[in-house]
Amino acid sequence: MINEQIRDREIRLIGENGEQLGVMPTKEAMRLAKEAELDLVKIAPTAKPPVCKIIDYGKYRYELVRKEKEAKKKQKVIEVKEVRLSPNIDVNDLNTKVSAARKFIQKGNKVKVTLRFRGREMAHVQSSRHILDDFAKELEDIAVVDKPAKM
Structure with a gap:
């Protein structure tokens, strides 16, 4: 007043x-x-x-x-970057995606990993879970999993 x-x-x-x-x-x-x-x-x-x-x-x-x-001005805006994977991804392709995610995390961003299923791949959802586990294991030295994998 x-x-x-x-x-x-x-x-x-x-x-x-x-x-x-x-x-x-x-x-x-x-x-x-x-x-x-x-x-x-x-x-x-x-x-x-x-x-x-x-x-x-x-x-x-x-x-x-x-x-x-x-x-x-001094606030840091945290962006969520997305990395998309498919169930039939090869080891070298997975390593490329891991290195991209590593760069995002080192810049201070969060990373969302999406495993995309198409067509008949939906029948083998459980057998593809190891891809997400491997991805998390590769990045466990610099990152922590906030949310566990969900369908």
Whole structure:
């Protein structure tokens, strides 16, 4: 809340340079803010009495937005990369897919491994489970399986 929106009878006031001005009536604090040509902003509304500060509100909002943008910039977005396998994959092809997954993991991304069955391959789902197990075994030195294999 700023300026006239503050309805409390008494507030604890902090000056524009950060000095404590003590507990005073809101009207007196408003007068001091107007003399300094700044705004009276409620900083801690839950305190007894509420804490208000004399600051330039536009500058204050600008600083908050800038801090939020800076925090957002430092966040790392984790992508989920997908590696597709088939049940009749050869050993060398599997090694190629493992090396691709290893690169993704080292860059900080997550890897989703999909074993795709087509047509008659659906009849041999259980015999192809070893492919996913081998894939996980190859990467166990740098990765952990989050979710076990499911149909």
